[in-house]
Amino acid sequence: MKTRFPGGVLVDGAAAGGRAVYRLSDLAEEDGNEQAAGQRGVKYDEWDYRRGGYRRNWCTLYEHDIDEGHEPFAEQTLKRYGGYVTALRNRFELFRQEPKLLRRQKDGDDIDIDAMVEALADTRAGMPPSEEDLFIRYERKERDIAALFLLDMSGSTKGWVNQAEKEALVLMCEALSALGDNYAIYGFSGMTRGRCDFYRIKGFDENYGPDVKKRISGIEPKDYTRMGPALRHSASILRRIEARTRLLIVLSDGKPEDYDAYKGDYGVEDTRRALIEAKEKGFHPFCITIDREARSYLPHMYGAANYIAIDDVKKLPDKIPEIYRRLTA
Numbered sequence: 227m228k229t230r231f232p233g234g235v236l237v238d239g240a241a242a243g244g245r246a247v248y249r250l251s252d253l254a255e256e257d258g259n260e261q262a263a264g265q266r267g268v269k270y271d272e273w274d275y276r277r278g279g280y281r282r283n284w285c286t287l288y289e290h291d292i293d294e295g296h297e298p299f300a301e302q303t304l305k306r307y308g309g310y311v312t313a314l315r316n317r318f319e320l321f322r323q324e325p326k327l328l329r330r331q332k333d334g335d336d337i338d339i340d341a342m343v344e345a346l347a348d349t350r351a352g353m354p355p356s357e358e359d360l361f362i363r364y365e366r367k368e369r370d371i372a373a374l375f376l377l378d379m380s381g382s383t384k385g386w387v388n389q390a391e392k393e394a395l396v397l398m399c400e401a402l403s404a405l406g407d408n409y410a411i412y413g414f415s416g417m418t419r420g421r422c423d424f425y426r427i428k429g430f431d432e433n434y435g436p437d438v439k440k441r442i443s444g445i446e447p448k449d450y451t452r453m454g455p456a457l458r459h460s461a462s463i464l465r466r467i468e469a470r471t472r473l474l475i476v477l478s479d480g481k482p483e484d485y486d487a488y489k490g491d492y493g494v495e496d497t498r499r500a501l502i503e504a505k506e507k508g509f510h511p512f513c514i515t516i517d518r519e520a521r522s523y524l525p526h527m528y529g530a531a532n533y534i535a536i537d538d539v540k541k542l543p544d545k546i547p548e549i550y551r552r553l554t555a
Contacts, residue, residue, distance in 0.1 A: 270455045272419065273499035275491065285455040287422040292413065295443025303396040307543070314397060314547055315404040321551055337361060371554050372408045372430065372469035376460050378478035379413040379425065380451040387479050387516060388447055390542040394477070395427070395442050399434045401547045407554070408469065411438075414456035415448030418486050422455040423448065430467055453482040453493070457500035457511075464509055472509045473553060477546075479539075480517040498527045512553060516542060 267286035274281050304311055341360045348354070375398070377391060395411060402409050410432075413425040427445065428438045457474070464472050482493035501511045513524060513533040520535040527533075536545055 268459065270422075270458045272454055273496045275495035275499075285419040285422050285452070287416075287424050287455045287459050289459075290423060290425050292425040292427055292441045293444045294437070294440035295445075296440075297443050298439075299392060299443035300396045300439035303393050303543075304400070307393075307397065310544075311397065311400055314401050318401045318405040318547070318551070321405060321555075369405070369407060369554075370470035371473065372464065372467045372471070373402075373410075373473040373475060373550070373554075374430075374460050374464050375409065375411045376456060376474065376476045377411065377413040377427070377445070378451055378453075378476070378480075379415040379445060379448045380479075380483075381415075381447045381449055382451070383479050384447040386539050388445065390516075390539045391477060392442055392445050393543040394546045395445075396439075397543050398546050398550065399428070399438070399442075401550070403434050408467065410463070411442075412456075412460065412463075413445060414453070415450060416452055416455075416484070417449040418484060419452070419455075419488070422452055424456055424459055430463075450484040450488075451478070451480065451482050451493075452484040452488050453478070454496040454500045457497065457504060461500075461504045461507055461509060464504075465507060471554070474504055474509050474511045475550070475553070476511065476513045478513065478515050478517070480515070480519075481523060494523055494527055501528060510553075512549075514542075514546060514549060 267288045269283040270285045270287060271280040271282050272284040273279075337360060345360065375395070377395070383391060399411075408430055409428070410430040411427040413427055414423065415425075416422040425445075427441045428434065432438060453476075457476070460474055464474060481489075482497045483489045484493070488496070504511050511528060511532060513528050514536065515524060515533065516536045516539045518535070518537055520533070524533045524535065534545075534549060536542055
């Protein structure tokens, strides 16, 4: 006798010797077939570091529109943060107007002190000084940035983490509405390689409005954290967006992990390989994590300069807008 449970199949009875057991083959195949009955999945390779090669078409990812929430979460968040939201929008509006500082120019608006000091040092050392590139020029450029925010919706985000993630997204959307950058928000979870779920919260072609606010309200913890397929799918979305700078910002609360063998070094190495693939396409991955053990594995996955660990989940809503500002400065 087979009994359904959220995300899989529970096998019990005499065939299991009276014990309740999960059969991973049934779990992946039944869920995959059930999903495929209404929607075609996207196949992605997965990196197996033990073999030093890819498992071809190993994972199946399904896109979903997230269920809209009924709670006026965005409005409650704006009320809760009050004057902070106004200050945040004003700060980002000023950021949009900031001129870009171009150093070591042949002509410009001011002297480049660093370049001048180097030229004087060369003269005193008996070397011919450079007579060029001694100026600073202030240049106003149109921002040309696209950012995809990828949200961990695994079961471990239940409670305060889920609340803080949603508040952070509301504040981020308010700030980016003032800044004018193109951005999208997606979430991910799933169970086994046969069912990697990818949720649309805001697409690049959508404005931040009532529908997006309802989707943010509907974000809730799901299953596991198989990060590789979600990163590869995010990269395929970013590849279709025209922008000089394309960011892939992951918001997570812990290590990559799934119900099957996707855990430990295997999950970390596949995630690392997916990030390398994104960098090779010209994207800039960055991770914001609230895992206190993050420093044991994130430097290996992202590189020492491409992540930040937040030790208190309650700081998340305040931190994310400023982190984004630094990333795009």
